[in-house]
Every structure is written in structure tokens, then in C-alpha cells.
Amino acid sequence: MAPKPRTSPRKPPQQARSKATIDAILTATARVLVKEGFDRASTNRIAEAAGVSVGSLYQYFPSKEALVAALVERHTDLMSAELSSAFERVAKLPLAAAARELVELLLRAHAIEPALHKVLIEQVPRVGRLGHVHDVEARSMRLQRAWMEMHTDELRPVDLDLAAFVVVTSVEALTHAATIYHPKKLTDGSLATEITALVVRYLGKPSARVA
Amino acid sequence: MAPKPRTSPRKPPQQARSKATIDAILTATARVLVKEGFDRASTNRIAEAAGVSVGSLYQYFPSKEALVAALVERHTDLMSAELSSAFERVAKLPLAAAARELVELLLRAHAIEPALHKVLIEQVPRVGRLGHVHDVEARSMRLQRAWMEMHTDELRPVDLDLAAFVVVTSVEALTHAATIYHPKKLTDGSLATEITALVVRYLGKPSARVA
């Protein structure tokens, strides 16, 4: 009888060997997810791809959900890290410049492991801890709101929370959609220009408008 | 598991009874999907919920994928129908008015079967024919482009395809996100106002600006 699976990570590795194994498993998970899709990514297949026994997989990840959740976290952490670090850099830039910088940054962030990102977005059910792909958005929203608070004089009057929601949701969606449907426009700058325009026009005072 | 499933519909309904059965099955599918989630929605469970034998289910839908695809189609058709019909009505309105109308329409459209919509968006893997939830967007984009072509004089200069992509993707994403995370703001109009502002400011000439 299979008891209810846990979702929290299992024990911390205590030997160097473990670290390597964990890494191999996560990397294999990404590979299998991309190659086979979420539904065909069984724990056995993943273990095999990692060159590890299923037992080892379950030693570190108590369930399939925990495994994918860990991968999601690793992925979003990577993306968030870049965003956070950039925030300080653009904190003092005026609207148009900051927007352009951030949009480009976000596009770059999504270009890191686009295939994995796509699978995570499209196929992983947004349920339980798996939904945390969307944590990036939550963090982005907080940063966005913080930036707006520091620049209210440049902005038309807005409800900060609502505006942050609108901006981040739109930009994220455009980035994802572009990744999936228009990968070429990600690199030639045309998309960055459009998204920047969207944000600047939405938030800016008429006088502050930049073409 | 048996051989690979077909995906094309099996046979056209030839009697009234068939229609009723098909309808019962699709409705049951929606109910089970919402109640149990995609993963626990087995064909047996759906058949039972429909008061029909599995055999009958397979008489009309050659595979689970075909079944869900049919439901997706029914759902998107419902939404698209409203959009198309509204298009004629707003075709001649100026930017600000048209935008407001369409945004409100879209929000209303998403309010029809929000629970089903949410499951379809969040849990159904966007693979193969199942990805057609996104057909709505494609149709919306065509309509949006058509409208813009008719109103170029009101708009700042834009790449029509790109702008349609930006507008539709953003508005859709905001609608979905609002459905899921801010259901209350859907009804009090505050969201409609923000989204309208986003679109009008993005597309409009500086002079044509409406606060």
C-alpha cells in the first residue's frame, strides 16, 4: 500500500557523492521533461536517464511532485536571481530607461532554458507546489511595486498594486508567448521595443512620453 | 495499455438520441474535470458521471484526448461566438469606446464557466489538439488586426501584426490572471478600466489620449 507522498524535500546530503547524485537527477529531470513531456516523464525513466537507481531518486525526493517542484524551484531561482540583482541597477533610472532595461532583462532571463521553461509553463499542472513557476511573477510584482513607489512623480496617478499586477502580468505573458510562438522576435529587439512602449505608455504621464 | 488512440471524431451523430448522449458526455466531462482535476478525470469516471457506459463514450469519442479536445472546442466556440458577434457592433466605434467595449466583453466571456476555463488553462497539457484552448487567441488576434486596419488614422504608427499580438496576449493574460487571482476585481469595473487604459495608451496617438 502506498502511503500519501510527501512533498517536502527529504534529507540533506551529507557526503559529496550525494550532491553529485542530486544534481544528476535534477538535470536528468529537465532533460526528460523536455524530450518526453511531463506525462511520459516517469520516475523510473528519469532515474535511468540520470544513471541512478530509482531508489536513489526517492532517497532525495520523496515523490514525483517533490522532484519536479525542486526543478521548478531551481529554475525560478535562477531567473529571480538575475531579476533581483538587476533591480538595484535600475532603481534610479527614469521610467523609459528602466522599462527598457527590465524588459530586455526579462527576455534574456527567459532565453536561458527556453525549452525547459516552455514545458514547465505548458505541461506541468499548476497545482500544489508545482504552481510555483508563478512565484517569479509574485516576486516580480513586489519589485515592480517598489520601483513605482520610488518614482511616483514620473507616473500618472495609479493604484500601485493594481498597476504592478497589470504590468507584470502583461510583460510575463508577452515574454512567454513570444518564447513559444515568436522566438525570432525575441532576439531582434523589435519585441523589446513594443513591450517597453506598452509599459511606458501605460504608466507614464502624457508629458513624459517617449516615442 | 492498448494501441495508440485515434484523435479524429468517430462518426457524425445521426439521431437525436446521439446528440443528447454526446451532450451528456461533454457536460459530464466538464463537471468531472472541474471537480476532480484533469489527472483524476478518467474515462470510466466520466462515463459514469454521464450515466452512460464506457463503451458508449468510446462510440462517440475515439480517445480521451478526442473527448477533451471536443470539450475544449465547445468551450472556445462559445467564447469566440460572442466575440465575433460583438466585433460587428464595435467595428465603427472609435478607439477608446471600442477598447472599453471589447475588454468588458472579454471579461464577461471569461465569467461564463470560469471554473472550467481555469482547469482547461491550468491543468490540460497544451499538447496536440488539446492546445486549441489557444485558438481563441488566434481568432481574437485576427479580429483585432482587422479592427486596427480600419482605424489606422486613430492609431500611432505600428506594425499591425505585432501590435495585435501585444494587445491580445496582454488582455488575455490579464483576464486569466484576474479570473484566477482577483475574481472580485472582475466585477467592480476597476480592472476593466485599467486594461482599457493599457490598450488605449499603447495604441493611441498622444492627442487622442483618454485619461
Add this chain to the structure above:
Amino acid sequence: MAPKPRTSPRKPPQQARSKATIDAILTATARVLVKEGFDRASTNRIAEAAGVSVGSLYQYFPSKEALVAALVERHTDLMSAELSSAFERVAKLPLAAAARELVELLLRAHAIEPALHKVLIEQVPRVGRLGHVHDVEARSMRLQRAWMEMHTDELRPVDLDLAAFVVVTSVEALTHAATIYHPKKLTDGSLATEITALVVRYLGKPSARVA
């Protein structure tokens, strides 16, 4: 992910075929249990022994526990039926005669499927519904108490509940132990004589003593 297994029986069979399948499964369960022991009796092995697919097994028994519980029930029902029917027959006999009859009856009851009984007693963990092997004792205790109430004049003064507990527990234990460790003494009558003496001497008035 395997959800918590149910323990209640599944759906009632609606075709004659089902009945046969259910029977085949239960019979195979008994056979495998006896031949392989509880731990080696996997659902797959049982299904194979029944000439049926695992799927069919789970169609009727939602978990391994439910399966074994059903077998336990079938077995205890068989035993209880004999006991209950005999009760009426001995209801009017005096102590010594009734005791002898009942003891012999019980010994016969345990001789029906002794190998299965042994496995059920020795190897099936007495947990949850599986513990119901012991229902026979509960029922026996009620019958025993009823008999004693009708014959208080033949008995020394006793706490009826306590005495029923003492009598039934002892007799059951002796029967089981004999089944397992002294199968020969079950048939030659010597054991029946001893157990009868135990009961009669324990319950009877000194004057009513039978050697």
C-alpha cells in the same frame, strides 16, 4: 501517485460473469494464502492464480486489504452459520450435554478449512477490517451469554459477561492451538472431553458435576 486505498467493497456485480470472477478471485486468494503465506500473496500473484487480470481484481476489491477482508468474512460467515444454527438445537439441553455438543461443533467448525484458518490466524495482521477473524468470538460470546441466562439454575453464581468471556476465549484458544499443534487429538475425541470438562467444571454447581 497512489491515493489512499478504500476498504469497502466496490460495486455489486451486475452480470453472471462477474459472480464467477469474484468467486474465482476469492478462491484463488485462499489458495495463494495457504500456499505462499500472507506476505508473498501479492495481488498480481492472486490474480494470476485466479486466471484473471489484476484489473479485474481491483474492479471488485479496491485494495489488497479489502480482498483479504472479504475472504475473512466469507470464512467466518461459514463458521458462524453453523454455530448459530446449532444454538437452537442445544438451547434446551442441560449444561453437560450442551457443552459437549458445542465443543464438538466448534472443533468440527475449525476442521472445515483448517489450513486457511491457520494462515488467517497466524499470518494476517489483526489490524483494521482484517481483525474480523475475531468476530466469530464476539458472536460466540453473545450466544454463550444467552445460553447461560437461560440456565442460571444449573450454574454456580457468576458474572455472566465475565464468564462468557472466560469460556469462549478458552475454548477458542484451545481449538486453535489444537488445530495447529495437535491436529490428531482433534479427531479422537480426547480433546473434546477435556475441553468439555473444563467448561462444565468452571460453570457448574458442585452437585451438578459430571465426571
Add this chain to the structure above:
Amino acid sequence: MAPKPRTSPRKPPQQARSKATIDAILTATARVLVKEGFDRASTNRIAEAAGVSVGSLYQYFPSKEALVAALVERHTDLMSAELSSAFERVAKLPLAAAARELVELLLRAHAIEPALHKVLIEQVPRVGRLGHVHDVEARSMRLQRAWMEMHTDELRPVDLDLAAFVVVTSVEALTHAATIYHPKKLTDGSLATEITALVVRYLGKPSARVA
């Protein structure tokens, strides 16, 4: 699963530290057995509970069966020791007094680690060396027989082996059943009185009867 396990003890403890380790393991086994039940008591869990590595566990116990068997032995030894020592004390007492003493002793013996005793009786499959929980009964039977040989003049004529079997089996069963189903009656003396009556009346001459 690896090759078939050995069952014989691995090596004699040669240092004080070993003794302590072995003890920690056995104690942990008892704790886990009681807390989790036999089926969920894995060697890994036991090792962890003992604050020892699985490797160490296998250093001293070559298999899970050997481990549990050792615990069973420790437990039964504890119980038997008391019984044997008491035997000398009651060897010269007359029937009624001896019976009362022994019954009370047995009840006390079962009160030592009742939770462990219960798990051992109810959940540990009585197979192979694990069946040795029942060794206590065998030893008891020998002692009982010895006592009866010394007191034939007080007893009605009986087959000594058969009578020892009847007495010990009944008393044991009553003690177990009481431990599980009527723990309260264990302490208030009422049960001891009943069981003593059962034994004395079964074995005694009519004239020697004690109420």
C-alpha cells in the same frame, strides 16, 4: 531485493560498546514496532531511531527477521525468567494457592511491556524463528507439567500432558485477550479470581474444591 537473508546471529559482541549498540538497536526496534506497526518498521527506520547507521545494524543482525527474532527472544526471556523463578516458590503450595499465585504472576508478566507484547502477538507473522513468541507457552507447559507431577494426590486423574496443554493454553489466551480487550479487569483482581477458578475447578478433586 538482494539474496536470501541469513537468520543466525552474526558475531558475538566483543566489546562493551557493541553491547550498548545492540541494546540501542533492540530498544529502537521495540519502539518503532509499537509506534509504526510491523509492516512499517523498516530496518532503515529502526537504525535511524537507534541513532545508528543501517550498516551497523546489519553488522549485528544479518536480516530483519534475525533482528525481530532477537527482540522476541529478549522479550520472552524476560517473561520466562520471572516464571521460572516463581516456580520454585510455588512448588510446594497446594493447588488453589499455587494457581492463584501463578495466575497473578502471569498477569503481572504481561503487564510489563503490554504494547510490545500486543504487536508481537497481533502483527508479527508466526513464521520461522519469529514464531518463538510462543516459546513462553512451551516453557510454561513444562513447568506446569512438573508442578502437576509433584501434586498428583491433589488432582483428579488426568493425562498430564493434555492437562498442561489445556491449562497453559487457556490461561495464556485469557491473559492476552484481557490485555487487549479488557485492560481494566487485569488490575482489579476480578479476572485473576475467575482464571484461578477455571484452573482449580478443572484440575481439582471435587472434595478439594475451593469456591
Add this chain to the structure above:
DNA sequence: AATGAATGAGAATTCATTCAT
């Protein structure tokens, strides 16, 4: 057309046991 019994590959997960460090 409908029924529902039957199928069986495959998925997640556990656990006794080994062995390199």
C-alpha cells in the same frame, strides 16, 4: 446502439540489503 466486464502495460513508491569510503 449500448453495456460493462475484462485487460495489462505501466506508474509511483518502498525496503531489505550491500559495499565503497
Add this chain to the structure above:
DNA sequence: GATGAATGAATTCTCATTCAT
């Protein structure tokens, strides 16, 4: 002696799909 990472066969259970009635 001790550690704990690694193993992988085995187990329970699900579910899309078929087909005899």
C-alpha cells in the same frame, strides 16, 4: 568498526481501451 549512499526487484494500484454479449 562505522557510515550512509546506492541498489533494483517487487508491490500496489490506475486507467485508457477493447469486445463479447
